[in-house]
Amino acid sequence: xxxxxxxxxxTKNLTKTYRDFWGxxxxxxxKALDLEIHRGEIFGLLGxxxxxxxxxxxxxxxxxxxxxxxxxxxxxxASDVEKNEHIGYLPEESYLYRFLNAEETLDxxxxxxxxxxxxxxxxxxxLIEMVGLESSKKRQLREYSKGMTRRIGLAQxxxxxxxxxxxxxxxxxxxxxxxxxxxxxxxxxxxxxxTIIMSSHLLGDVQDVCDRVGILYQGELKELGxxxxxxxxxxxxxxxxxxxxxxxKKKIEQIVKDDKAExxxxxxxxxxxxxxxxxxxxxxxxxxxFRVRGGDVAK
Amino acid sequence: xxxEHPIPPFFEWIGRAALxxxxxxxxxxxxxxxxxxxxxMLRNGSKQGFKIFRSGIVEAFKDVKLFSWRRCGAMALLAIxxxxxKKVVVICVVFMILLMFAGWFLDPGSKDPARLCASFVxxxxxxLVLLLALFLSSLSLxxxxxxxxxxxxxxxxxxxxxxxxxxxxxxxxIGTGVLLIMAVxxxxxxxxxxxxxxxxxxxEDIVRLYEDDEIASLPPDTVVASGQTRFSNGHxxxxxxxxxxxxRVFEENxxxxxxxxxxxxxxxxxxxxxARGAMQAKSPLYGKIKFRNADGFEGAHGVNVGEEWAxxxxxxxxxxxxxxxxxxxxxxxxxxxxxxxxxxxxxxxxHVGNIEKPIMGALYVRNPVTGLTAETQTxxxxxxxxxxxxxxxxxxxxxxxxxxxxxxKLNDKESFQAPSADLPQKDQYDLYEDFVVDGKIExxxxxxxxxxxxxxxxxxxxxxxxxANVFFNFVKGYLGVWQQMMILIAFGxxxxxxxxxxxxMAATFGMLIAGFCKTxxxxxxxxxxxxxxxxxxxxxxxxxxxxxxxxPNTFQTHLAKAFDVVASGFLSVIGLVVPxxxxxxxxxxxxxNGYNIPLNxxxxxxxxxxxxxxxxxxxxYVILRNREVAKQ
Ligand SMILES: Nc1ncnc2c1ncn2[C@@H]1O[C@H](COP(=O)(O)OP(=O)(O)OP(=O)(O)O)[C@@H](O)[C@H]1O
Ligand SMILES: [Mg+2]
Numbered sequence: 069x070x071x072x073x074x075x076x077x078x079t080k081n082l083t084k085t086y087r088d089f090w091g092x093x094x095x096x097x098x099k100a101l102d103l104e105i106h107r108g109e110i111f112g113l114l115g116x117x118x119x120x121x122x123x124x125x126x127x128x129x130x131x132x133x134x135x136x137x138x139x140x141x142x143x144x145x146a147s148d149v150e151k152n153e154h155i156g157y158l159p160e161e162s163y164l165y166r167f168l169n170a171e172e173t174l175d176x177x178x179x180x181x182x183x184x185x186x187x188x189x190x191x192x193x194x195l196i197e198m199v200g201l202e203s204s205k206k207r208q209l210r211e212y213s214k215g216m217t218r219r220i221g222l223a224q225x226x227x228x229x230x231x232x233x234x235x236x237x238x239x240x241x242x243x244x245x246x247x248x249x250x251x252x253x254x255x256x257x258x259x260x261x262x263t264i265i266m267s268s269h270l271l272g273d274v275q276d277v278c279d280r281v282g283i284l285y286q287g288e289l290k291e292l293g294x295x296x297x298x299x300x301x302x303x304x305x306x307x308x309x310x311x312x313x314x315x316x317k318k319k320i321e322q323i324v325k326d327d328k329a330e331x332x333x334x335x336x337x338x339x340x341x342x343x344x345x346x347x348x349x350x351x352x353x354x355x356x357x358f359r360v361r362g363g364d365v366a367k
Numbered sequence: 368x369x370x371e372h373p374i375p376p377f378f379e380w381i382g383r384a385a386l387x388x389x390x391x392x393x394x395x396x397x398x399x400x401x402x403x404x405x406x407x408m409l410r411n412g413s414k415q416g417f418k419i420f421r422s423g424i425v426e427a428f429k430d431v432k433l434f435s436w437r438r439c440g441a442m443a444l445l446a447i448x449x450x451x452x453k454k455v456v457v458i459c460v461v462f463m464i465l466l467m468f469a470g471w472f473l474d475p476g477s478k479d480p481a482r483l484c485a486s487f488v489x490x491x492x493x494x495l496v497l498l499l500a501l502f503l504s505s506l507s508l509x510x511x512x513x514x515x516x517x518x519x520x521x522x523x524x525x526x527x528x529x530x531x532x533x534x535x536x537x538x539x540x541i542g543t544g545v546l547l548i549m550a551v552x553x554x555x556x557x558x559x560x561x562x563x564x565x566x567x568x569x570x571e572d573i574v575r576l577y578e579d580d581e582i583a584s585l586p587p588d589t590v591v592a593s594g595q596t597r598f599s600n601g602h603x604x605x606x607x608x609x610x611x612x613x614x615r616v617f618e619e620n621x622x623x624x625x626x627x628x629x630x631x632x633x634x635x636x637x638x639x640x641x642a643r644g645a646m647q648a649k650s651p652l653y654g655k656i657k658f659r660n661a662d663g664f665e666g667a668h669g670v671n672v673g674e675e676w677a678x679x680x681x682x683x684x685x686x687x688x689x690x691x692x693x694x695x696x697x698x699x700x701x702x703x704x705x706x707x708x709x710x711x712x713x714x715x716x717x718h719v720g721n722i723e724k725p726i727m728g729a730l731y732v733r734n735p736v737t738g739l740t741a742e743t744q745t746x747x748x749x750x751x752x753x754x755x756x757x758x759x760x761x762x763x764x765x766x767x768x769x770x771x772x773x774x775x776k777l778n779d780k781e782s783f784q785a786p787s788a789d790l791p792q793k794d795q796y797d798l799y800e801d802f803v804v805d806g807k808i809e810x811x812x813x814x815x816x817x818x819x820x821x822x823x824x825x826x827x828x829x830x831x832x833x834x835a836n837v838f839f840n841f842v843k844g845y846l847g848v849w850q851q852m853m854i855l856i857a858f859g860x861x862x863x864x865x866x867x868x869x870x871x872m873a874a875t876f877g878m879l880i881a882g883f884c885k886t887x888x889x890x891x892x893x894x895x896x897x898x899x900x901x902x903x904x905x906x907x908x909x910x911x912x913x914x915x916x917x918x919p920n921t922f923q924t925h926l927a928k929a930f931d932v933v934a935s936g937f938l939s940v941i942g943l944v945v946p947x948x949x950x951x952x953x954x955x956x957x958x959x960n961g962y963n964i965p966l967n968x969x970x971x972x973x974x975x976x977x978x979x980x981x982x983x984x985x986x987x988y989v990i991l992r993n994r995e996v997a998k999q
Contacts, residue, residue: 129522131997147426150433152524163515165445167452179441180523208452224519 076232076263077105077128082137084123084287097123099287100137105265110258112278112295113267119284121267122160125234128265129157142232153181156230160237162221166210170201170220173209174227181228188227195223198253214241222250226257233257235266239273251277373826374953374968381974388978391943395982399989423993430526430992438525442533443540450503450541458499462549465491466556475560476601479621481645482959484560485844488553489955493848496546497879500852503538504859505875508991509868517996527991532984534860535853542852550845554838561645564624565596565603567637572597573606575635587611596639606637621645621961647961648840651709651829652701654692654810661686670820679713679822684726684814690821692810692828693735697803701832705798706732706758708810710828712748715820727815732758736804741796745815755831758810762796835963843964847954850976854946855879857983864987865994881941882948889942891935946979 082101086094098120105111113121126132128139130146139146142154164173174195178188196205199219209217218241225233238254239247254264254277268274274281275295283291324330403423407416469487477483508530511517520530567573573594582591592608596616604624605617616624616639625640658669658680669680669688682688697706714726725747733740741762746754802808810828814821858878862871881888951972957964 126997131518131521131995133995145422147422149426149429149524149526152522155522157519157522159515159518161515163518165449165516166514167449172448176441176445177519177523179444180438180520180525182435182437228523 074106074108075104076107076142077103077265078140079103079124079128080138080140082124082127082139083135084120084127084132085135097287098127101289103282103289103292105263107263108258108261109279110254110264110266110277112274112281113265113284114269114271114274114281115267115284116269118286119269120287121269121284122236123287124284125157125236125265125267128234129155153228154231156225156228156233158221158225158233158235158238160240162217162224164209164217164221164224167208169208170196170205170223173220174223177224178227183228191227191229195226199223200249215243215246218242219246222253231262233262233264235264237268238266239268239270247273374971377967377970377974380971384974384978392982426992427989430528430988434526434528439529439533439536442525442530443537446503446507446534446537447541449507450538458495458545462491462495463552465495466552469556473560474601475563477620480561480600481557481621481647481961484557485646485841485959486955488557489844489848489958492546492549492553492845493851493955496542496549496848496852497855499545500538500542500855501859501872501875501879503541504534504856505863505872506868507534507538508860508863509866509871512996513868515997521996528984528988531860531864531987531991535856535980535984535987538856538860539853542856543849546845546849546852547842550842554841557841558646561622561642563600563642565599565639567594567596567606567626567639569635569637573608573637575608579633582610585610604639606639618644646837646841648835648837648958648963649709649961650832650835650963650965651826652694652696652832653826653829654694656823656825656828657691657693658682659687659689659691661688663687665691669822679824679827681713681715681820681822682812682814684819684821685817688813690812690823690828692812692825694808694810694830696806697799697808697830698806699799702830703760704757705760706808706810707831708756708758708828709753709831710756710812710823711753712812712827713822714748715822717818717820726819726821728821729813729815730756731811732798732802733809733811734802734804735807735809739796739801740811741802748821758798760798762798762801763794840963841958843969844954844958846964846969846972847951850972851946851948851951853976854882854948854979854983857980857987861983861987861990864991878945879948881945885942885945885947885949888938888945891938946975 079101082098082103083096084098085096088094101124113124115121123132127134128141128146130139130148133147142151144151165176168176171192174192175188178192183191196202199222201216201219201223204212204216209220212220218238222235222238225235235254238250242250251273254266257264258277266274266278278295280292280294282289404416404420407420410416411419466488469491473483473487474480508517511520521527569575573592575592577585577591585591587610589610590607591610593606595605596603600620602619604619606626607615607617608628609615612628614626614628614637616626622642622645625643627638627640629636629638657665657667659665659682660669661683669682669690671677671680680690682690708730712728716726727745728748729743729745731741731743741758744756744758746756748754796802798808812821812823812828855875855878859871859875862874866874953968953972954964
């Protein structure tokens with residue numbers, strides 16, 4: 069089990085109340101959040117719009133000052149600048165300089181870290197390749213589409229090879245392929261021993277990659293735990309079988325009936341839409357042409 | 368050139384100035400610290416408040432210790448890229464077009480075309496560059512906040528100090544680049560405008576008065592040919608040839624021309640060269656002035672002839688009153704041939720007499736220790752024209768025997784060191800052996816006509832050292848603009864650290880205006896301006912009341928005056944920190960008047976600039992450091 073030294077982010081009674089210019093209370097965006105995040109895990113902040121996910125991440129980074137409570141991140145307070153040496157942050161929307169091109173962007177952010185220039189240049193090239201922007205690396209970001217900006221935003225967050233990565237809705241604005249890539253990337257980063265905190269309102273995103281999730285609702289932490297545990301619907305059972313004969317199916321239905329249980333669903337399992345999309349693309353790269361399910365149509 | 372506030376020698380100035388500055392900065396810093404401490408105590412309670420306060424102090428020390436020029440450079444580079452990509456170059460183009468058009472409006476035939484052109488280009492660049500600096504500095508950081516790019520910056524290990532200084536330096540670099548381009552363009556514009564020659568045709572424009580064979584027998588300074596050139600740039604020059612073959616083009620509109628004479632098959636032709644001396648970079652060496660009254664006592668002031676402005680002091684003619692300049696650092700290396708004296712003496716006539724007839728004056732050098740006095744040079748003085756005299760290195764006669772009228776009382780007065788009798792009598796004296804002591808020499812000036820007065824202030828008489836390079840002096844003149852620009856940028860970045868773009872720009876612009884008319888600003892602040900303080904004046908404005916009339920003794924008036932007292936206190940505080948931008952006109956004035964800009968004033972002004980930029984930077988850093996970035 070995780071011991072004390074493994075706690076990489078810790079919040080105690082973290083509260084944020086937005087006030088207007090006159091100091092009047094506007095929104096209580098986060099209420100007494102207690103959280104511990106361990107080294108090497110992927111932690112998902114889940115919740116509907118306006119539930120306080122972004123607020124939490126900003127508080128962790130010191131972009132917002134807490135109304136009360138404390139943040140300890142990488143063993144330092146949130147206001148400490150030095151913690152940033154080991155942190156990567158992908159904001160909700162990619163807030164980048166639109167007059168720079170992809171290469172210049174990464175080079176600029178790289179210069180803010182103590183990285184030797186040779187390594188910096190290598191890393192810039194590698195990250196651009198990784199996020200698939202090689203063909204447009206000389207174009208100014210003002211010309212980029214939303215998804216492209218998102219990709220360069222991610223690259224920017226990884227320029228310092230951070231230990232802790234905070235991703236605010238990493239999949240927003242990405243196409244299914246991009247989403248898939250992003251998830252793969254997150255899993256790969258975990259393999260490299262990085263800790264990741266990501267927020268999302270898409271259950272699917274979190275389900276696929278997160279080890280643990282916290283569910284926020286109106287600024288309060290409602291649930292906290294391992295994904296499997298949270299998603300397990302104990303009363304239901306799912307079997308996935310291939311090559312089952314009709315006879316065997318009938319037998320199973322009979323067994324269910326005997327057990328006084330109710331058959332909720334039976335049929336062919338589906339892959340997710342995402343998988344399907346991915347398959348189509350990857351196959352069409354091997355064999356270009358228009359393809360319809362069930363057979364190829366001649367070009 | 369008249370300087371109301373002469374620039375003090377750097378090393379005399381720096382000690383006191385630095386002390387005052389340090390006191391002010393420490394006072395502000397201490398006040399800020401105390402106020403923020405109290406604020407934290409009140410807001411967060413004593414325990415939590417103290418914790419925040421302490422961590423703030425610790426962080427501040429860390430910010431100093433871990434400041435990185437690499438990151439600061441990256442931020443500066445970003446600011447430069449931003450300015451370039453946002454088409455700053457446009458400003459430069461506008462300027463060049465302006466120059467091209469201005470050529471049509473500037474009158475090259477003016478009495479002082481160099482001054483006209485130089486003033487124009489300096490003004491034009493000042494306005495354009497300050498405008499540029501205003502926009503860049505006050506909009507850059509707010510844009511980061513607005514687009515939230517600041518999120519991706521402050522979550523990197525960048526310190527606020529690096530962000531603020533990077534902005535100041537980056538925008539400063541852009542401004543410097545633009546300024547340099549403008550400086551060089553302006554130089555070529557000005558020298559191009561001033562460039563001209565004249566036509567001088569023998570027979571039509573100039574008449575030869577003697578046959579060639581007659582000339583040899585004439586005295587060398589006889590005029591053998593005389594005439595006027597054709598008009599060019601709205602003026603023409605008198606030209607004379609002398610029996611000894613020398614030629615002279617008389618000065619007109621502050622310049623003259625080279626002239627050559629060609630004889631080909633007995634046909635004489637004159638060729639006038641390019642304008643000479645239109646732009647100069649004279650390097651005056653100033654002395655300290657004192658006035659000696661008729662009784663031989665010396666003081667800082669002479670006679671007051673009742674002029675309202677007491678800039679100049681006067682001495683009476685045909686008395687023993689004298690104006691004495693003491694010069695230091697006179698070396699044979701600096702003045703190998705002798706001392707070139709230039710002076711602009713003011714004349715005050717108690718009786719008009721013959722107004723055409725100039726007033727006579729006498730000038731001589733004197734050994735400040737032994738009192739040995741060189742032969743007198745007399746000159747005639749017209750009001751406000753610059754006279755040039757030359758004190759030769761070899762001096763034939765001295766006045767160890769004091770001339771009765773000029774220094775007859777030398778021996779009577781104790782306050783006056785008499786030339787001792789045992790001074791060696793020589794046939795010829797050397798300036799440096801006999802008159803200069805430890806690099807010091809005195810120049811005495813007296814007025815010879817009775818009931819007339821000579822007046823001067825310290826800078827009215829100077830020794831003219833070797834001229835400086837005109838081009839570099841011209842470019843140096845842009846240092847004044849540069850310094851204003853840097854101060855403005857620092858203000859802009861400071862305001863933009865906590866205000867939104869338009870508001871920051873307005874505040875910076877306000878500073879600029881206040882700086883341009885600092886005197887007026889302080890008058891208003893101290894309720895000394897005509898028509899009362901700001902509210903009272905406004906009241907007069909809307910009621911169409913005359914500025915001199917006392918307002919009716921109503922509640923309204925009292926209220927306005929009460930508000931003015933409050934406003935006055937506020938404005939006075941601002942007045943303390945408002946830089947006097949008009950002081951920097953000194954540079955343009957120097958160039959326009961043909962003077963080299965002395966290193967001393969550059970040093971003084973550079974340090975002044977730094978004295979502004981440094982605390983503004985620190986203030987900007989402190990504000991940004993404590994700003995909640997993601998608020999809004
Ligand atoms: N600067 C602000 N000023 C005032 N209220 C704010 C501010 N930022 C956020 N809020 C409020 O705080 C609450 C939480 O906002 P937050 O951005 O953290 O939500 P979120 O979970 O990230 O939502 P989303 O899924 O839409 O990104 C919301 O009610 C929001 O209106
Ligand atoms: Mg959000």
